[in-house]
Each structure stands twice: as C-alpha cells, then as structure tokens.
Amino acid sequence: MTSVSFEKATRVYPAMDHPAVDALDLDIADGEFMVLVGPSGCGKSTSLRMLAGLEDVDAGVIRIGERDVTHLPPKDRDIAMVFQNYALYPHMTVADNMGFALKIAGMPKAEIRQKVADAAKILDLTEYLDRKPKALSGGQRQRVAMGRAIVREPQVFLMDEPLSNLDAKLRVSTRTQIASLQRRLGITTVYVTHDQVEALTMGDRVAVMKDGVLQQVGTPKEVYERPANAFVGGFIGSPAMNQFTVPLAPEGVRFGDTVVPLPREILDAAGPHAREVVLGVRPEHLEVLPGGGRTEPTGLRIRVDVVEELGSDAYVYGTARFGEDTEPVILRVPGRHTPDKGQELHVVPRPQTVHLFSAETGLRLEG
Numbered sequence: 001m002t003s004v005s006f007e008k009a010t011r012v013y014p015a016m017d018h019p020a021v022d023a024l025d026l027d028i029a030d031g032e033f034m035v036l037v038g039p040s041g042c043g044k045s046t047s048l049r050m051l052a053g054l055e056d057v058d059a060g061v062i063r064i065g066e067r068d069v070t071h072l073p074p075k076d077r078d079i080a081m082v083f084q085n086y087a088l089y090p091h092m093t094v095a096d097n098m099g100f101a102l103k104i105a106g107m108p109k110a111e112i113r114q115k116v117a118d119a120a121k122i123l124d125l126t127e128y129l130d131r132k133p134k135a136l137s138g139g140q141r142q143r144v145a146m147g148r149a150i151v152r153e154p155q156v157f158l159m160d161e162p163l164s165n166l167d168a169k170l171r172v173s174t175r176t177q178i179a180s181l182q183r184r185l186g187i188t189t190v191y192v193t194h195d196q197v198e199a200l201t202m203g204d205r206v207a208v209m210k211d212g213v214l215q216q217v218g219t220p221k222e223v224y225e226r227p228a229n230a231f232v233g234g235f236i237g238s239p240a241m242n243q244f245t246v247p248l249a250p251e252g253v254r255f256g257d258t259v260v261p262l263p264r265e266i267l268d269a270a271g272p273h274a275r276e277v278v279l280g281v282r283p284e285h286l287e288v289l290p291g292g293g294r295t296e297p298t299g300l301r302i303r304v305d306v307v308e309e310l311g312s313d314a315y316v317y318g319t320a321r322f323g324e325d326t327e328p329v330i331l332r333v334p335g336r337h338t339p340d341k342g343q344e345l346h347v348v349p350r351p352q353t354v355h356l357f358s359a360e361t362g363l364r365l366e367g
C-alpha cells in the first residue's frame, strides 16, 4: 500500500510575505492519480518538490505509506520524478539513459537490460534504444523520461508539467497515454500542471491550489459541478464560468430585469444581512430567449461582440449591461442558432444550473 499524505505541510521561502505552501492537508490513495493544479505561483511545484525531498519542509509532516519521509533525502524515498525538461543525458543512448539509475544502484547488467527492454516495449521505444536523445522527437524524449522513471519501479511517480514542451496536438495524445499507462501500472502518481483541461482529463482526483492554499480536492466531476468557491468555479472549466455580482430579491436573485428564483435553503445560506451574491453560470447554461414575441423580452441584455464558430456549437463573447456597469459574458450556443456580431440578445440562466457564492467570502452557498 503506497498512499501519500501531506499533513499541514508548509514551506516558507525567505523574503516571501506568505508561505509558498500553507498547511497543506492532502491524502492520496494507493494507486491514485492525483493532479495538483492552479495558476502560476500557487505552490504546486513546491508541494511536489517537498514530497520529492528537493525542498525543505518548514512545518508539518509528509508520509509515503506509513513512513514519515519529511526529512529523508530524496534517494531514500522510493520515488521517481519526471521533470518538465526531461533532464536526459545527451551523450548517452536511450537505453543507457533509461538504465542509468539502476546502474548506479549496482544492479547486474543483464537485469538492467531486461528491465529497460520491458519498459521500452510498453512505451514503444524499442527501435530507438541505441539512439542519442538529440536524434529523437520531443514526444519520444518525453517517453524516454517516463521510461527512466518506470524501470525503477518506484512506489510513487512524481511529474512536474511533463507535457509542457510538446506541441498542442502531441500533448493531447500523450496525456491519454500517460493516464492509461499509470492505470495499467497502478503506481500512485502526483502530477503537477497549470492546465485545468489536462487536470480534468487525467486525474482520478484534482487538488486545486491558489496562493499556497488548497482550495478544493475532488473528482473532476465534483470540482466542475460543485466548485467550493468562486475561484475554483472560475478556474475550472473552459471557457470560464461567467460570474456576476447580483442583488438578492425576496425569492431569488435579480438578473437584469428578471428574478431568477432560488430554493429557500440557498437564500437562507446567504445570511440575513446579505444584499448581494455572486451568481456563477457556465457558458452552456445561459439560454437565449426567443425574440420578436409579443411580450417584452426579459432577462439580461447582451450585445454580441465576437462569435467563435466551433461547428456543432459556437462561443458568443458579448457585453452585458448591469445598471451603470458592463460586464463581459460568454455563451455557448448550438451552431445552427449562431447570432450575428452587434446583435442584441436576451438571456437567462437555465434553472438548476446556477452556482451561488458569497459576495464576501467567495464560498459556495449550500442549501
């Protein structure tokens, strides 16, 4: 059983006014693929480096399985790390790069050869074993870096943005390969990325961080469907969730000249003194009201600025007017109903799809 746990793990770099990682509590199960995700500077690499033993832990404890590894040197942790730049030795062949750690550990040559051959087969690298890294494509180099980690049969894989040097198309295919390889090998993996799409498509669970603080841990579906706060709501999902600060009405929230009704428990959760809340609506959950009817159109008025055709769907980038203010809005509409630039639309959120966050704390308001 190789679980990993961070227990109030903290790293404070000298000269920083807040911890780079602030009392991180995170349990990763045996065999789990956990993705740490967040914007640049949120502390995800520092968390991974603390787990690897490459960074001091100023407070708290880190465990791999039952072992307290907080102050163990990297070599005694039974981990293998895949770095962003792959860190391959240019003068060595692929086979020597992959077997290097085993050679240092004193493993007999025949055994090394066998392990390297097995890993090369899994990674489709057999025909490249005698080449030097410079004679490989970016994707092949990435696989050699993976191979070097696999041959060590570690208890835990650590990966820090391992796809960032690949072009967009290769990144998509490689992330599927890594995720299925991890599932086949069943080795507990901690993976760092700033790319939320990568996080959602690869992770069994994702841990979202901001400013050194863990915001939410959950399955991709959980963090997408029930973001714990406005930050997670805005960070997870592409294009981003629309967020509007709107006034509360007795039965719901005022959205343009329409009241969007909300269940009593959610309104109560906003608190007796709240006058405003943050309404989060994903682009696919804003419905365009039919125009040209006899009744006055209601909802929120939006002017269309840009339309991005995707074939089956289109993204509509517009501007909404809120009293004196204007706010950018993104809608996803079926391709056959694409509006024109400059057109005015009236939209309302589909019932049961809105997210409500406190205007003061940003926390999700629950019923």
Ligand SMILES: Nc1ncnc2c1ncn2[C@@H]1O[C@H](COP(=O)(O)OP(=O)(O)OP(=O)(O)O)[C@@H](O)[C@H]1O
Residues within 6 Å of the ligand: 013, 014, 016, 020, 038, 039, 040, 041, 042, 043, 044, 045, 046, 047, 194
């Ligand atoms: N060696 C260091 N000395 C001082 N500050 C550091 C050091 N390494 C990182 N930091 C700071 O700690 C914070 C967290 O950095 P970290 O590299 O963990 O973030 P990250 O989320 O991985 O970002 P990125 O995606 O840009 O790599 C940042 O504010 C960064 O500037």
